[in-house]
Amino acid sequence: MKDLFSPGNLITVAGGVLTVVGAVAYGTGNANLSLPTIFYGIPILLGGLALKSSELPPAKRVVPANTFKAQREAAAPELGKLLADVTRWRYGQKAHLESSLEALKLWDDDTPPQLLEIEELNGADGYGLRLRFELGAVSLERWTEKQERLGRFFAKGLHADLQDLGGDRIDLRLLQAAAPAAGQHGGQ
Template sequence: MKDFFSPGSLVTVAGGILTVVGAIAYSTGSANLSLPTIFYGIPILLGGLALKSSELPPAIRITSANLLRRQREAAAPELSTLIGDVTRWRYGQKAHLESSLEALKLWDDDNPPRLEEIEELDTKDGYGLRLRFQLGSVSLERWVERKVRLGRFFAKGLRAEIKDLGGDQLDLLLLPGQTNQVHE
């Protein structure tokens, strides 16, 4: 259902409706209605189709936006920005966090890692995030090699934990603290 309500879908539907109304008005001889609706409808329809072709849906948000609001507001502001970035529609990108993963050298142009879901965590150490990735062509070993940098990259004072889920998935945990551990 959320795919239908993407901005690309809404623009495409609006352009399609205007184009159809214009075509019907033209065929019935209503020049006052046909010219503006066709004139605006076709470019809007084409713009919507262009958006749909480059659309990246938001990552699934496991935790509701209101559940950990107080903890989120007390945490590093970069984490709140990260949540906002990956839970909205993106256009012209292959995957969420594309530039971040490129900077961390965890990117593959042909088969990049894909963020599937994000979950906010309230741990004994404080507020953190869990990001579930499909690995694509980037090996688990490359993620583990960059584990120390992953924690520092997203916000100061974070540590990264990598949990191997088997197959082609991993969980990246961004938690407060300084130590780094790997759970496999």
């Protein structure tokens, strides 16, 4: 149902309705109605079809939006921005997080990794996100090589955990980095 209300669909339907109304008005001799509806309807219809051709639907959200609202607001703001970015319609991109994956050198132009779903987590480590990717042409070894950098890339104080799901899929968990225990200092 959510797919029916994409901006591309809404604009295409609006343009189609205006074009049909204009054509019917022209056929019945109602020039006052046919002229504006055809002249506005056809460009709107073409614009909607152009949007549909470059549309990238939002990643599937596993947990309802209001479930972890308080934890999301208390967590690093970058996690909330990441969540908002991948759960909206995108246009003109091959995959969600395209520029981030390119910067991390986890990108392939022909078969890029695809974000399938995102889940908010709230456990002993605090608030975090789980992103499920289909690897595409990027190998699991490349993801593993970048694992340490993945957490720091998205927000300061995050730790990335990769889990191989087999079948060309992985889970990337972005969690709060464990704080040093009381009395412990780095290098001692």
